[in-house]
Amino acid sequence: MTQPAFDVVIVGAGIVGSACALECTRARLRVLVLDAGCIGGGATAAGMGQIVVMDDSEAEFALTRYSQQLWDEWAPGLPSDVEFSRCGSLWVAVDEEEMAEVTRKERYYRERDVAVEVLDGKQVASAEPNLRPGLAGGLRVPGDSVIYPPCAARFFLEQACTCGAEVRERTPVQALTGRTVRLRDDSTVSAGVVVNATGSWAAELTAGVEVRPRKGHLVITDRYPGFVRHQVVELGYLKSAHSLDADSVAFNVQPRPNGQVLIGSSRQFGTNDPAVEPAMLSRMLSRACEYIPNLTRLSALRAWTGFRAATTDKQPLIGPSPSQAGLWLATGHEGLGITTSLATARLLVDQLLQRKSAIAREPYLPDRRTEPEALATARTDRR
Amino acid sequence: MGPERSFDVLIVGAGPAGMAAAWAARASGQRVGVVDDNPSWGGQIWRGETARSRSAQVRHWLERAQGSGAELLAGTRVVASPGPDRLWAERADERLTLSYRRLILATGARERFLPFPGWTLPGVLGAGGLQALVKNGLPIEGRRVVVAGSGPLLLAVAAYLRHKGAIIPLIAEQAPWNRLARFGLGLIRQPAKALQALFLRSQLWNVRYQTSCHPTAAKGPTRLEAVELRGPAGSRTVECDYLACGFGLVPNLELPRLLGCAVEAEVIVINEWQQTSVPEVYCAGEPTGIGGVELALVEGQIAGYAATEQRERARRLWGLRGRGRDFARRLESAFALHQDLLQLPTAETIVCRCEDVTWTRLQPYTSWRSAKLQTRCGMGPCQGRVCGPALEFLRGWERESAGVALGTPRPPVFPARLSSLVQEE
Amino acid sequence: MNSSQSVTINGQPASVPAGVSVSVALALAGSEAGRRSVSGQMRGPLCGMGVCFECRVTIDGLPHRLGCQTPVRDGMEIETDGP
Numbered sequence: 001m002t003q004p005a006f007d008v009v010i011v012g013a014g015i016v017g018s019a020c021a022l023e024c025t026r027a028r029l030r031v032l033v034l035d036a037g038c039i040g041g042g043a044t045a046a047g048m049g050q051i052v053v054m055d056d057s058e059a060e061f062a063l064t065r066y067s068q069q070l071w072d073e074w075a076p077g078l079p080s081d082v083e084f085s086r087c088g089s090l091w092v093a094v095d096e097e098e099m100a101e102v103t104r105k106e107r108y109y110r111e112r113d114v115a116v117e118v119l120d121g122k123q124v125a126s127a128e129p130n131l132r133p134g135l136a137g138g139l140r141v142p143g144d145s146v147i148y149p150p151c152a153a154r155f156f157l158e159q160a161c162t163c164g165a166e167v168r169e170r171t172p173v174q175a176l177t178g179r180t181v182r183l184r185d186d187s188t189v190s191a192g193v194v195v196n197a198t199g200s201w202a203a204e205l206t207a208g209v210e211v212r213p214r215k216g217h218l219v220i221t222d223r224y225p226g227f228v229r230h231q232v233v234e235l236g237y238l239k240s241a242h243s244l245d246a247d248s249v250a251f252n253v254q255p256r257p258n259g260q261v262l263i264g265s266s267r268q269f270g271t272n273d274p275a276v277e278p279a280m281l282s283r284m285l286s287r288a289c290e291y292i293p294n295l296t297r298l299s300a301l302r303a304w305t306g307f308r309a310a311t312t313d314k315q316p317l318i319g320p321s322p323s324q325a326g327l328w329l330a331t332g333h334e335g336l337g338i339t340t341s342l343a344t345a346r347l348l349v350d351q352l353l354q355r356k357s358a359i360a361r362e363p364y365l366p367d368r369r370t371e372p373e374a375l376a377t378a379r380t381d382r383r
Numbered sequence: 384m385g386p387e388r389s390f391d392v393l394i395v396g397a398g399p400a401g402m403a404a405a406w407a408a409r410a411s412g413q414r415v416g417v418v419d420d421n422p423s424w425g426g427q428i429w430r431g432e433t434a435r436s437r438s439a440q441v442r443h444w445l446e447r448a449q450g451s452g453a454e455l456l457a458g459t460r461v462v463a464s465p466g467p468d469r470l471w472a473e474r475a476d477e478r479l480t481l482s483y484r485r486l487i488l489a490t491g492a493r494e495r496f497l498p499f500p501g502w503t504l505p506g507v508l509g510a511g512g513l514q515a516l517v518k519n520g521l522p523i524e525g526r527r528v529v530v531a532g533s534g535p536l537l538l539a540v541a542a543y544l545r546h547k548g549a550i551i552p553l554i555a556e557q558a559p560w561n562r563l564a565r566f567g568l569g570l571i572r573q574p575a576k577a578l579q580a581l582f583l584r585s586q587l588w589n590v591r592y593q594t595s596c597h598p599t600a601a602k603g604p605t606r607l608e609a610v611e612l613r614g615p616a617g618s619r620t621v622e623c624d625y626l627a628c629g630f631g632l633v634p635n636l637e638l639p640r641l642l643g644c645a646v647e648a649e650v651i652v653i654n655e656w657q658q659t660s661v662p663e664v665y666c667a668g669e670p671t672g673i674g675g676v677e678l679a680l681v682e683g684q685i686a687g688y689a690a691t692e693q694r695e696r697a698r699r700l701w702g703l704r705g706r707g708r709d710f711a712r713r714l715e716s717a718f719a720l721h722q723d724l725l726q727l728p729t730a731e732t733i734v735c736r737c738e739d740v741t742w743t744r745l746q747p748y749t750s751w752r753s754a755k756l757q758t759r760c761g762m763g764p765c766q767g768r769v770c771g772p773a774l775e776f777l778r779g780w781e782r783e784s785a786g787v788a789l790g791t792p793r794p795p796v797f798p799a800r801l802s803s804l805v806q807e808e
Numbered sequence: 809m810n811s812s813q814s815v816t817i818n819g820q821p822a823s824v825p826a827g828v829s830v831s832v833a834l835a836l837a838g839s840e841a842g843r844r845s846v847s848g849q850m851r852g853p854l855c856g857m858g859v860c861f862e863c864r865v866t867i868d869g870l871p872h873r874l875g876c877q878t879p880v881r882d883g884m885e886i887e888t889d890g891p
Contacts, residue, residue, distance in 0.1 A: 038753035045756050081757075150756040169753070222764060222798065222872045258846070276793045278465040282806040289801065296802035299872050301764050303793055303804075420858055420877065427857055493859050505841040505852035515856030516876065520828030521835055605850065606841070736854070736862060739847040764861035764872070769854070798861070
């Protein structure tokens with residue numbers, strides 16, 4: 001039997017696919033990465049580039065925390081165009097009910113050794129002078145960061161290529177199995193294993209994968225240095241992120257290091273039309289202006305949309321496909337793809353090599369019930 | 384905060400095409416509104432013209448437009464379309480919601496800029512750009528201006544600047560003489576145009592018009608002091624105070640495309656009534672194909688008549704339009720950009736002026752989208768209007784990625800205040 | 809004839825003819841270069857028609873206003889990025 005051309009073929013050169021490629025090359029696997037468009041051109045380009053811990057569930061916390069630590073290890077070595085900025089997050093509370101939530105979060109994070117600080121109304125106003133007066137307070141998470149993801153994806157792939165990985169952009173995949181990828185020109189590539197890291201398109205290539213596209217709008221302004229200092233987000237964000245069906249918006253702004261202000265967020269199911277919808281944009285901007293009234297006078301340069309990959313239980317899919325031998329999934333990251341890309345890569349390669357992981361893998365397994373049986377490793381003998 | 388206005392016919396652009404459309408549409412008695420960013424009628428080519436203009440044609444059309452009864456909304460820029468048959472437009476202090484039954488897009492054209500060493504120095508402007516500043520009060524008397532680039536606009540600009548007292552050492556046209564001569568012979572078929580060309584030449588009778596000649600560098604420590612040019616006889620350096628340099632015209636397609644109008648060969652597709660693929664939207668002038676003032680006036684009238692059910696009057700202008708289109712095609716062919724211009728940028732030449740992305744920084748990328756994502760080229764306030772056409776010529780990059788469909792263009796059509804993008808309850 | 813208008817440019821008073829654009833007012837006061845680019849170069853207007861955004865200056869406290877598209881007004885305060 002002939003050797004497969006590559007140990008691992010990764011379909012999707014977004015932040016998740018790129019991180020997986022790098023981790024695979026560090027494990028001395030021969031890697032090919034394919035993308036229908038350009039590196040980091042999907043949700044990776046569209047999203048807000050945040051690296052945050054989240055506490056909606058233990059599983060979410062574990063993954064985001066582990067991955068944030070991995071990002072922090074990378075930070076000093078990232079090139080300047082990745083724009084790594086440890087601006088911290090500021091969750092803002094409008095009333096006493098939301099302050100109770102702040103208190104709960106503070107305890108939760110403190111118990112898990114995540115540095116956080118509770119701010120009262122005066123302190124929150126001082127931390128972010130452009131917030132409207134009268135807010136109840138907030139929670140500052142100084143360890144959170146933001147990056148510019150398309151350059152991070154490119155950087156990871158460059159590192160992978162120095163270890164022998166191959167990357168083919170503008171190479172759409174027609175079909176894939178666990179051992180073969182068929183390209184649009186009908187040629188095929190043989191693989192030890194295949195990884196579906198195509199984000200919101202995952203179900204198009206792998207039937208039965210429960211990933212739905214979840215549309216989001218964003219706006220970026222001209223340069224206003226110092227206008228916001230933290231990634232600022234409303235406590236209602238989680239309600240929006242985790243509502244199962246309704247269209248929703250939540251206040252979320254982020255300072256880019258060059259002074260531009262990035263504004264989000266919105267969520268919609270049931271559409272894969274990338275057009276910007278003025279009504280949705282208006283709703284999102286209105287919500288943002290409720291928290292930061294001075295936003296109304298800023299100049300908006302561009303608006304765009306992207307599609308998050310949403311699963312039914314809000315955890316990503318990291319591990320072997322239950323239906324096809326050799327096929328692995330690294331998708332379904334919803335709004336946390338940037339944050340959890342590095343941990344995803346680690347967990348994936350841990351499983352490929354059957355080595356222990358730093359955190360429990362069960363919550364993210366595509367077949368969420370049992371650990372997969374031992375599978376033949378992808379590595380082939382090279383003598 | 385957001386006054387609402389409603390029109391039977393709304394026209395975007397108050398240049399020649401928009402003026403002609405307004406006058407023609409008003410003959411029907413319907414309510415007509417015209418939106419333009421500038422303070423008065425005229426667009427770019429007739430900027431600041433008044434009833435005292437030297438040109439009979441300008442006076443004639445100004446009188447028609449001003450007397451038509453169309454409402455001019457000046458200082459107003461369309462930024463988005465919140466729904467069918469509505470546009471949002473921004474002014475200095477407010478946002479207007481404009482409703483219409485029929486829309487005529489006469490959004491005109493802008494200059495094509497090509498990057499070369501020193502082109503970012505203060506004192507280097509477009510040809511139309513410098514003309515616009517002089518029309519807005521910039522004193523040019525006694526100043527030395529090199530006019531360069533490509534197209535008949537260079538002659539019109541040079542003549543205007545000369546009239547205002549500028550010294551023009553040279554007009555440098557990149558097209559070769561044999562192409563222009565062929566075009567010139569073609570003008571015999573169009574006597575009015577030949578006369579116009581002669582008139583321009585007479586105003587410029589002792590100004591050097593050098594063909595196959597283009598700038599290679601703008602020089603000066605902090606501001607333009609001289610221009611280096613290359614021509615058939617070699618290189619020369621010309622001291623000057625301004626360089627007025629543009630390489631032809633690019634139609635403004637952003638608003639038509641946002642509204643879903645079909646595009647083919649980089650112009651808006653229209654039928655014999657100037658109607659686009661969106662039934663209630665018409666288009667006239669440069670966005671249907673660069674063709675100059677005469678064609679814009681004819682197309683504007685056809686659109687204005689057709690949009691108000693005055694079909695017979697529209698039909699009578701088809702012949703004139705056909706001849707105007709022939710002229711436009713030959714013009715385009717005469718002034719096509721020569722491949723020598725592909726050498727204009729050197730490694731450190733800034734290509735994207737908004738984000739200061741250099742030519743060398745763009746080398747590794749093979750598509751507009753990947754260059755944009757990795758270098759931020761095209762992500763600035765000009766929204767790619769300056770660097771886009773340059774890179775299309777220099778690298779063959781289309782504004783949309785060949786690989787993955789990008790969907791319709793996005794609002795805002797121009798940078799807009801956030802408040803202009805929010806619907807009042 | 810043209811009346812003149814008083815503006816301030818970077819805190820300095822200047823008298824300019826009525827009806828000129830802010831970019832022209834800057835040129836009359838000594839330099840048309842009003843904007844510092846992201847890599848630190850001083851830039852002046854390029855397109856003259858509100859498309860290139862090189863002419864951005866702060867007018868009456870509001871940044872990123874287009875100098876070439878804004879006529880001066882009496883009492884206007886113009887701030888540039890300085891030489």
